[in-house]
Amino acid sequence: MEPLLKVENVTKRFGGLMALAEVSFEVRPGEILGLIGPNGAGKTTMFNCIAGVYKPTSGDITFAGKDGVVRTNGLKPEKMTGLGIARTFQNIRLFGALSVLDNVRVARHCRTSSNFFGAVLRTRSQKEEEKAIIEESMRWLEFVGLAKHALDNATSLAYGNQRRLEIARALATGPKLIMLDEPAAGMNPRETRRLVDLIHAILDAGVTVVLIEHDMKLVMHICQRLAVLDHGVLIAEGVPEAVRADPQVIEAYLGRGAAHA
Amino acid sequence: MLAKLKPVLFVLAAAALAYPLMPFSNDYLLHVVTLVLVYMVLAMGLNILPGFCGLLDLGFVGFYGIGAYTSGLLTIHYGMSFWVIVPLACLNGALWGVLLGVPTLRLVGDYFAIVTFGFAELVVLFLTNEIWLTRGPLGLPGIEPVSFDFTWLNPDWYFELIGEVPYFYLAVAMVAFVWLVMRRIEDSRLGRAWFAIREDTLAAASCGVNILRYKVIAFAISAGIGALGGAFYARWSLFLSPDMFKFWESFLVLCMVVLGGLGNIAGALVGAVVLIVLGEGLREILPILGLAPETRFLAYGLIMVLIMRFKPAGFFPAIATASARNPLIKDLKKRLAGYASGEKSGTAA
Numbered sequence: 337m338e339p340l341l342k343v344e345n346v347t348k349r350f351g352g353l354m355a356l357a358e359v360s361f362e363v364r365p366g367e368i369l370g371l372i373g374p375n376g377a378g379k380t381t382m383f384n385c386i387a388g389v390y391k392p393t394s395g396d397i398t399f400a401g402k403d404g405v406v407r408t409n410g411l412k413p414e415k416m417t418g419l420g421i422a423r424t425f426q427n428i429r430l431f432g433a434l435s436v437l438d439n440v441r442v443a444r445h446c447r448t449s450s451n452f453f454g455a456v457l458r459t460r461s462q463k464e465e466e467k468a469i470i471e472e473s474m475r476w477l478e479f480v481g482l483a484k485h486a487l488d489n490a491t492s493l494a495y496g497n498q499r500r501l502e503i504a505r506a507l508a509t510g511p512k513l514i515m516l517d518e519p520a521a522g523m524n525p526r527e528t529r530r531l532v533d534l535i536h537a538i539l540d541a542g543v544t545v546v547l548i549e550h551d552m553k554l555v556m557h558i559c560q561r562l563a564v565l566d567h568g569v570l571i572a573e574g575v576p577e578a579v580r581a582d583p584q585v586i587e588a589y590l591g592r593g594a595a596h597a
Numbered sequence: 598m599l600a601k602l603k604p605v606l607f608v609l610a611a612a613a614l615a616y617p618l619m620p621f622s623n624d625y626l627l628h629v630v631t632l633v634l635v636y637m638v639l640a641m642g643l644n645i646l647p648g649f650c651g652l653l654d655l656g657f658v659g660f661y662g663i664g665a666y667t668s669g670l671l672t673i674h675y676g677m678s679f680w681v682i683v684p685l686a687c688l689n690g691a692l693w694g695v696l697l698g699v700p701t702l703r704l705v706g707d708y709f710a711i712v713t714f715g716f717a718e719l720v721v722l723f724l725t726n727e728i729w730l731t732r733g734p735l736g737l738p739g740i741e742p743v744s745f746d747f748t749w750l751n752p753d754w755y756f757e758l759i760g761e762v763p764y765f766y767l768a769v770a771m772v773a774f775v776w777l778v779m780r781r782i783e784d785s786r787l788g789r790a791w792f793a794i795r796e797d798t799l800a801a802a803s804c805g806v807n808i809l810r811y812k813v814i815a816f817a818i819s820a821g822i823g824a825l826g827g828a829f830y831a832r833w834s835l836f837l838s839p840d841m842f843k844f845w846e847s848f849l850v851l852c853m854v855v856l857g858g859l860g861n862i863a864g865a866l867v868g869a870v871v872l873i874v875l876g877e878g879l880r881e882i883l884p885i886l887g888l889a890p891e892t893r894f895l896a897y898g899l900i901m902v903l904i905m906r907f908k909p910a911g912f913f914p915a916i917a918t919a920s921a922r923n924p925l926i927k928d929l930k931k932r933l934a935g936y937a938s939g940e941k942s943g944t945a946a
C-alpha cells in the first residue's frame with residue numbers, strides 16, 4: 337500500500353545538537369504507529385518537523401494528503417493542517433480564555449472561508465457557515481465526550497478532559513493523519529482506558545494515528561507498528577513483538593525502564 | 598446583576614441622547630462628551646491589537662494622525678465632502694497599517710512594540726517637517742465643518758453642521774457603527790482567529806490560521822478605525838497640528854484599553870469615559886492646587902500602576918463575549934440544558 341506519510345533521511349540540528357539524524361520511516365494509512373524512545377530522543381522534534389513547525393536541516397518528508405503526494409518540508413504549520421495533518425502538544429496548548437466550543441471552532445478555520453465582509457455584513461453564506469461550524473464542532477465534542485461542557489471555559493476542564501479537548505480540536509481540522517504527543521501523560525488509569533477507546537474510535541473514523549507515548553504497556557497494546565528513536569537515531573522499526581525483542585531497543589529504552597515493560 | 602442594571606443603563610442612555618436638545622445644555626460638557634466618544638472609537642480600534650491579537654502597539658496615534666491629516670488636507674485642497682473623506686481616510690489608514698505591518702509583524706513582543714513606537718514618531722516628524730504639504734508646526738487651520746449637500750435635489754438644501762450638538766450626534770453614530778462592526782467581528786471566524794493568536798500562536802497555526810496574514814488584517818482594521826476617529830476629529834476641531842498626535846496619545850488610548858480589560862469592547866468604552874473625564878477634571882483641579890496641568894500625566898501613570906497592582910486584567914476581563922448573544926449559541930445552550938436534564942433523569946430511571 338502507498339504510505340500516507342514518508343520520512344526519508346530527515347536530519348534536524350539545533351546548533352551543535354543533532355536532534356534527529358537521518359531518520360527514515362513511513363506511516364501507512366489506517367494504522368496506529370507508535371513513536372517511542374527515551375526522553376530527549378527527538379520524538380517531539382520529529383512531530384514538529386512533520387507538522388511544519390521546524391524545517392528539517394536535510395531530508396525529505398512526503399505526505400499523500402488532500403492535494404495528492406507532496407513534498408512538505410519547509411511548509412508552514414497552517415499549510416500542513418490544510419493538507420490534512422493535525423497534532424496535539426506534549427504540554428497542553430489550549431486557548432485558555434476561550435470556551436470549549438470556541439477552541440474547536442477555531443480549528444474549523446482551515447476548512448471555512450468567510451472573511452471580514454462576511455462577518456460585518458452577516459451575509460447568508462456567512463450565517464450558514466457559522467451554523468455548519470457549530471454543528472461540526474459539536475460533533476467532535478460529542479465524539480470525545482465533552483459536548484455537555486461546550487460552553488464552559490476551556491481551563492475549567494479537568495486535566496484529562498483538557499487533553500481530550502485538544503484531540504477534538506485536532507480532529508475538527510479534518511485531518512487524514514493525527515499526531516498525538518504523549519496524550520496519556522498525567523492521566524489516571526481510568527482516563528487512560530478511555531483514551532485507548534478514543535484512539536480506536538479515531539481509527540474507525542478513518543483517521544490514521546501516530547502516537548508518542550511513554551507508557552510501554554499502552555504502546556505495545558494498541559500500536560500495530562513501532563518506530564524507536566534514541567539520541568535522534570532510528571534504532572528499530574516494526575511490529576511490537578519484534579521491537580520488544582530487539583537488543584538495541586532493550587539496551588536503549590526497555591533496559592533502563594524494564595520496570596515499565 | 599447586569600440584567601438589573603439594564604433598564605438603568607437604558608434610561609441613562611436615553612437621557613444622554615436627549616440632553617443636547619435641552620435648552621439648558623452646556624457646550625463645554627457637550628465638547629467633553631464628544632471627545633469621550635472620539636476616544637471610544639480610538640479605544641475600540643486599538644483594542645484589536647493588544648486586546649484581540651495580543652500585540653503591543655505603541656504607535657496607534659500615528660494612524661489617528663494620518664486619518665486626521667488625510668481628512669483635513671482633502672477638505673482644504675479639494676473641498677471634498679465629509680462622507681467621501683471618511684472612507685478615503687479609513688482606506689489610507691489601513692494602507693499604512695498594511696505597509697507597516699507586513700515587514701514588522703514578523704517581529705515578536707518588545708521588538709514589535711518598539712517599531713510601532715518609531716512609526717508614530719515618524720508620522721509626527723513627517724507632519725512637522727513636510728511643510729509643503731502639512732504647513733508643519735503652523736498647523737492646518739480653516740478646515741470646513743461637516744456639511745450635508747442636497748443641492749442636487751433642491752438648491753436650498755445645503756446644511757452645515759455648526760456648534761457642538763450635531764457633532765455629538767455624529768460621534769454617537771460613529772461609536773454605534775464601530776461598536777456594531779467590532780461586536781460582529783468578535784463573533785466570527787476572523788475574531789476567533791485573532792483570539793487564537795492571542796491565546797497561543799503555535800496552536801493557532803496548528804488550527805490552520807495564517808498568523809502573519811491575520812495579524813496584518815488586524816493591523817489594517819485597527820489602523821482604519823484610528824483613521825476614522827482622526828477624520829472626524831479634523832472636521833470637528835477644524836484645526837490640526839502635529840503635536841496633537843504625539844506619543845502621549847497612544848499611551849492614553851492604551852491605558853483606556855488596559856483599564857477596561859484587554860479584548861473587551863465594552864471595557865474599551867468604559868476606559869475612554871474614565872480617563873477623559875479624569876483628564877478634564879484634573880485639568881481644572883491641578884491649577885487650583887498650584888500644579889502645572891501637565892502633572893496630570895503623573896496621575897495617569899499612577900492609575901496604570903494601581904490597575905496593574907490590583908486589577909491586572911482590567912475591569913472587564915472577559916473576551917469573546919459577543920457570541921453569547923448569537924441565536925445559534927443561545928439555541929445550543931438550550932439544547933445542552935435539555936441534554937443535561939435528560940441525562941440526569943436518565944440515570945435516575
Ligand SMILES: Nc1ncnc2c1ncn2[C@@H]1O[C@H](COP(=O)(O)OP(=O)(O)O)[C@@H](O)[C@H]1O
Binds near residue numbers: 350355375376380382
Ligand atoms: N527548539 C529547540 N532548540 C534547541 N534544542 C532543542 C529544541 N527542541 C528540542 N531540542 C533538543 O532536541 C532534543 C530532542 O528533544 P525532543 O524532541 O523534545 O525529545 P523527546 O520529545 O523525544 O523527549 C533534546 O535534547 C532537546 O533539548
Ligand SMILES: [Mg+2]
Binds near residue numbers: 379380426
Ligand atoms: Mg517530547
